[in-house]
Amino acid sequence: MSTAPRSDSMRGGGRVTGGPTTHRIVVLGAGYTGMLAAIRLARRTRKLDVEITIVNPSARFTERLRMHQVAAGQELADNRIPEILAGSGVEFVQGWATSIDPEAQRVYVDGTGTGTGTLRYDELIYALGSSTDADIVPGAADHAWTLNDPRTAHRFSEHLAVVAAEAGTVAVCGGGLTGIEAAAEIAESYPGLHLTLISSTELGAMMGERARAHLNRVLDRLGVARKVGQAVTKVLPDAVELADGELVSADLTLWTTGVRVSPLAAQAGIETDARGLIVVDPTLRSVSHPNIHAIGDAAAVRQAWGQIHGTCQSGMPTAAYTADSIARQLKGKTVKPFRFGYFHQPVSLGRKDAVIQFTKADDTPGRFYLTGRAAVLYKEGVSSSPVPSFELSKKMTVSVQLSKGGKATRRTV
Structure with missing residues (x-):
């Protein structure tokens, strides 16, 4: 499994032929959403002539939801992206995506110690996420x-x-x-x-x-x-x-306050909102470049009740939906609009306490909440490492969405 940028003529040793009819899919970003999208899509298209490449600057998988534990001096597992991807058929390219040419359908990558390479794509999954500003x-x-x-x-x-x-x-x-x-x-x-x-x-x-x-x-x-x-x-x-x-x-x-996203999409002429998020249609495709799919924090996703804000709770469903939608499209099946509703707001308060506020679909607080030891166990269940889920996703469809929002998301946006 490669860890360096490759040119258009180079091919990995994975499950596809790499011939002229190969459908090339490039995933930018190997965070929670990018990894799930790539692995799930690989399983759903394993019988098709599809080549999936994921690009990320670091070979280590970062558990963003648990960075506060690292800051307090706790050690997390050192999960390596190539090891997580092993057996999935997804090729890993370690490097920084420096620019996108949507017209030529190319991504330019500055690789770690290997110079600059170019990746062609038929479809691009943009999962670069956000960072603190x-x-x-x-x-x-x-x-x-x-x-x-x-x-x-x-x-x-x-x-x-x-x-x-x-x-x-x-x-x-x-x-x-x-x-x-x-x-x-x-x-x-x-x-x-x-x-x-x-x-x-x-x-x-x-x-x-x-x-x-x-x-x-x-x-x-x-x-x-x-x-x-x-x-x-x-x-x-x-x-x-x-x-x-x-x-x-x-x-x-x-x-810990203030959010910024990568300027890559805006610089490429892909339509973005005032914050730099890619504006998407109801199937999470870019409204200006339909062969570009935006997921997680990188997408401006609207539901009937309002716009989704960036959390893992909403990001993982966008990744799973996009993987499933691309697979359905390649098989000639109909793709239904994305639907999502919030379910909870889990907050850890150290290792011995937590509070879980259950919510309505629009993320406003509901009647029920959970505290104490029960809340700690609940929080650990939803925020623990996603690596086991990634491994399971190589073999079967794993549910990552707690709510589709019910009536709140059936109305027209």
Whole structure:
């Protein structure tokens, strides 16, 4: 299985002939959605003349949902993409996709130590995802850490251990799910730290009142100080400046707010929205280039109740749907529109507590919620490593969607 870019004339030693009639599918991004799409599509097209290539800068599979655990000093399994793909028939190319030529149907790849290569495609699955944007506030990019990749998270954990040994101060900026989970994880791991969670909006605003109350009780128990309703205006080497001029001491600052996506699609002339997400039709195809499919955080997906926001809960169903849709299309079958509804908002609060808010299809809170040990087990079940699911997907169809939204998604968008 190759780990370097190949030219149009080069072929891997997989399950296809690579002849003139071969249908070439390139997947950009080997995160949760890209890996599932590639493996599932390979199984569904194993009897067809199809060649699937997945491109990713790193050979290690990154568990983005668990980066807060790495930041707190915990070790995750070192899962390698070529090993996960073994036996699937999917070819792995390690490198950075530098540009896309939609008219020529080519992707240009800068490979790790191998120069630049070109990949032709008949269909492209764009799964480049998103990352935390540290450029939205002065000083954040220079003085704050993010959880964008495991190497950075690991280096943060090393600095954190030093700060904790000196009973120092840590600021976590951003009161979304990532910020809350990171603050709780760090506070539980290092109870001697002085940790402040800073959020411009109410913590757990997406939850119901009782679930939100539990969230705050746990943060109190863990000793997490909060600055709520305050925007960060500047990050300094040893402090965070708030909108009212207050300085929050921070030997270490973790930045978890703000989202940016790869500019690759917009630069290629593929139609995107104001945030850079690819605008898709009801079957998750680009409205400007129908042979390009966008999934996960890279796609602007609308349902009758509104636009989906980027989470693994919504991303994995888009990947499974796209794999199934391409397979159906190649077999001459009808493709139905994508339907999705939210089901829950699971939030870990360290290793010993969690809160699960069950939701309506549009992600507004429902009546029921779960806390304590039961919530911990539930959260671990939905956020544990997806690698076993990938392995199983080589052999059978694995369900990854909890809800299609019922009546809320049957209306016309």
